[in-house]
Amino acid sequence: MAIEFRSKHPSPRWRACWDAGFASGSFVSTLLIGVAMGNLAWGVPLDARGEFAGSFLGLLHPYALLMGATTVALFAMHGAIYLVLKTEGELQAAVRRWVNPLIIAFILCYVILTLATLLYVPHITEAFRREPWFFAVAVAVVLAIANIPREVSHGREFLAFLSSCGAMAGLMAIFGIGMFPNLVFCQTEPSYSLTAFNASSSEKTLGIMLTIALLGIPVVLAYSASIYWIFRGKVKLDRMSY
Numbered sequence: 001m002a003i004e005f006r007s008k009h010p011s012p013r014w015r016a017c018w019d020a021g022f023a024s025g026s027f028v029s030t031l032l033i034g035v036a037m038g039n040l041a042w043g044v045p046l047d048a049r050g051e052f053a054g055s056f057l058g059l060l061h062p063y064a065l066l067m068g069a070t071t072v073a074l075f076a077m078h079g080a081i082y083l084v085l086k087t088e089g090e091l092q093a094a095v096r097r098w099v100n101p102l103i104i105a106f107i108l109c110y111v112i113l114t115l116a117t118l119l120y121v122p123h124i125t126e127a128f129r130r131e132p133w134f135f136a137v138a139v140a141v142v143l144a145i146a147n148i149p150r151e152v153s154h155g156r157e158f159l160a161f162l163s164s165c166g167a168m169a170g171l172m173a174i175f176g177i178g179m180f181p182n183l184v185f186c187q188t189e190p191s192y193s194l195t196a197f198n199a200s201s202s203e204k205t206l207g208i209m210l211t212i213a214l215l216g217i218p219v220v221l222a223y224s225a226s227i228y229w230i231f232r233g234k235v236k237l238d239r240m241s242y
Helices: 002-006 012-042 062-086 089-120 122-130 132-153 157-179 203-230
Strands: 182-184
Touching (some): 002 012, 062 157, 089 122, 089 132
16 A cells, blocks of 8 residues: 555655655565564464464463564665665665664674574474574575675675575475474473364365466466566666655
8 A cells, every 4th residue: 555655645744755655565564474483483372173362472481583574684685685786876875874784783693593492492493403404594694694795795785685585485394394393383382283284175176276276376477477577687777756
């Protein structure tokens, strides 16, 4: 809504209002994604039927909020690098000044979150202890993160963006490896956890969804690739711009 309505009136106050709405909406949604992932990793109270048995405020514990802050820092860093790629002139210079502080913020959050996970969420690391070769994923993530400031310092923002993409994909892989087979971990009674096996649909339903995915995903990928190709290059601001 903010992107659409911002251009409907030339008033600076009108546009500033929608800019604030877009920023706050982006921040809150990103924070909640991280909080949700933090709760999935930490565990939530479930009853014997697999239904939530806690409270809303109970979901806002320190580990979940730390995961939320790390997610915000990661998305902000990733977005700032992308904006440097897509802008030029004064706007690009302003955005470029955000990149290094955001990289530092993300690395600090990531280190603290990793230490908290090792100390307080040991079940996430069980898969890595059981299959040591999984550590290759963690090493790849560390190398990708370390390469981001290196590429930025050399003015190679595209390579920094690719490293940021790789870091995000690797972090999701680590999360998946640590969680499997749990989808929702039950902290109070692990046997009540929802897993990929006890929470799955019937074979017929899974078959139908697989067919839909095999048909739909190539279309989505083709559409996304065409959009990125059409709007490639720098954004040019003119009187028709939002």
